Amino acid sequence: MRLFEYEGKALFSRYGIPVPRSKLARDESQALSALGEVGLPAVLKAQVLSGGRGNAGGVVLVRTRGDAEKEAGRLFALKVGGEPTRALLVEEASEHGEEMYVSITLNRGRREFVALASRSGGMEVESRAEGAMVDVPVPLEGLSDSAASELGARLGLSGKTSAEFRSILLKLERLCREEECELAEINPLAVHADGSLIALDSKVVLDDNALFRHPEFSQLPPEDPLEGEAARFGFAFVRLDGRVAVVGNGAGLVLSTLDLVADAGGKAACFLDLGGGAQRDRVEAALRLVRGLPSARAVLVNIFGGITRTTDVAEGLIDVVSERPMVPVFARISGAEEAEARALLSGSGVPVYATAQEAVLAAVGEAGR
C-alpha cells in the first residue's frame, strides 16, 4: 500500500525527520485558508499516488494569493496518469541548494533491505547513471551507526550535513523497519545554506501482508469502488482501459491471457484473478464486477481446472449470463470435468473453446481492437 505524500510526511515527523511546515487542503477554500497559516511564498502539491507528478504540473510555487487561487483551481481539476487530485498539500517554500536522494528499500535479488543514497536527487532519479548511487545492506535488526556514517562518507558529506544525514538515515531506517515498509524514500532531501537537511517529499510503500500488525493503516478504503468490491471477495484485480475483461483462476494464468489478448491486437479491460477454489458464487461475483467496467465490450474467462471444479465455474457463468445487461462472455475451460462443464454451457450462449488462443481471438473479434 502506497501512502500519499502527506501521510508519509506525517510518519516522517513522528520519527523526527525534519519536513517543511504544511497543511492539507481538501478543497480550494481550505487551500486558501491554509495559506494564512503557512505563509507566502508557498508550494501547492497535488496529492496523487501516480508517478510523474512533477512533469504533469502537479507541483507549483505560488508567490501571491491571486496566484494561489488560480493554481489551486487548476490543481484540483488536474489528473496525473488518469488519477484525480484528492487533496492539496500547502507547504512553506524552502530555500535550498543541493537536492539529495535517500531510501531504504527491498533488494529482491539480494534478498535483503538496502540503504541507497545519492548526491543528485530530484525528478527522474531512477533514470540517471547508477554510478551516482551508493548503498549499504540493512540487517534485519537495523542499520548500525557506523554503516550510516559510512554511507554519508561515501557521498563525500562533511560537517553539519554529514551529522544530519546520518541522523535522518537512521530514523528513516527505523521507520521502514518498525512500520514494515517495502520502501521508505526521501527525494529530494534538500540541503539548506547552513548545511541542515529537510525532507521535501515522501514515498512510503507499506508491506500489505504485514498490515495485520499495523491496524492503524488498514482502515483506508480503496480509491476505486470496483477495487473495493474485488477486495471484498478476495480477487486480485487491476483496472485497465481496454475492451476485453480478462477473468481467470491464477495470477500467472490471467497474466499470460493478457499477453494473448495483446498479441491478438486487443487490449484488456481488467486483470481479475479469482484465486484458488473458484466456486459458483465467486464466479458470479467476478462477472457482475467486470460488468461495471465502462470500457468492457467482451468478457474472456480462462479457467484451468485442477482443484477448481470446472462444472462449478460453468454453473456460475450460466447464472450470470441470463442477467441483463450483460456483455458477451467467451470461455476457455480446461482440466477436471471439462466435458461436463462444456455440456452444461451448451445452449447457454457462452461459447467454450478448447484453447486460450481460440477464446482470445473470439473475444477480441467481438470487442473490436
Place this chain on the structure above:
Amino acid sequence: MTFEMPEKGDPVIVQGITGRYGSLHAGLMLGYGTNVAAGVTPGKGGQVVEGVPVFDTVKEAVEETGARASVLFVPAPALLPAVEEAVAAGVRLMVAITEHVPIRDTLKAIRLCEESGARVIGPNTPGVILPSRRLKLGIMPAPSFREGGVALFSRSGTLMYEVADALSKAALGQHVAIGVGGDPVNCTTITECLDWAAAADEVRSVVVVGEIGGDAEERLAEHIVESRFPKPLVAYIAGRSAPKEKHMGHAGAIIYGDYGTAESKIASLKRAGAKVATTTSEIPALVSDAR
C-alpha cells in the same frame, strides 16, 4: 546451498492439517501415494484427520514418525513461528503453501535456513511434486503431472499446472515440478532449483515459467552461463503486456521503471542460450526440439 528431496514413501507431516485447506490437501496427497504420517495443529493433538494422527507440536510428530519434511498450511501470521518450530524439531525440508506472508518474516526464514542448513520452498507456492516417487508436497492437481525427465520450475501455480498438463499430453513427463512462489522474495530461488536439476541424473531438460517483477530470471540467465548449465532449457515469461507499477495478482509480479520487465528477462535468457516460448502452448514443441 544444495538440498535433498524425500524418497518414495518417506514420512511427511502437514502443519495446519485441521484447517479446511490443510485437511482437503492432506487427503489429496495421501490419495496420490504420499506418506502423510502426521499432522500438527497446536491445541488439536489427539484428533485424527483423513486417518492421520494430529499432534500439538512438530517435535512430537517428528518423534513419532521420523519425518524430515513438512507441508505448511498455517495462517500467514503463524508461518515464521511454524518454520522455526519445524527447524528446531529437525525438519529439513518445508514447503510453505501459505500466502500473504510479510516480507520480513520471509527474510527471517531465509536467515534461519542459512544458519541451520534447512530448506524452505515458498511461501505462496503450490508446492513440489515428484511423480516417479509418488511424492506430492502441495496443492497441485495430480492428473496434470506424469513421470518423465523434465524439471519444471515456476513462479506461478496455475501456469505450472497448465504447462505440466501440456507437457504430459505431449508425452514429456516430469521428474520434478517446483513452484518457487509468487512473492517478491522466495526462500528457494529458481537459480537454486537449477543447481538441483544440474545434479539430478533423472533430469534431462528444464522448463522455467517466469513472470514480470524482480530480477530472478536475469540472475538465472547469469547462472546458466557461469555454471555452464549442461542441460537444455526452455523458458516462458508471463506479463509481456502488463502495465507498470501494478501488482498483477502475485505480490512479486510488479514492474518499476525498467526493472522487472518481460523484455529484460526474455533478452537475458536468450543471451544465455535458453529457448524462449512466446506462449505456453509453444513450450512442449521447444522441449522436444531441445532433446
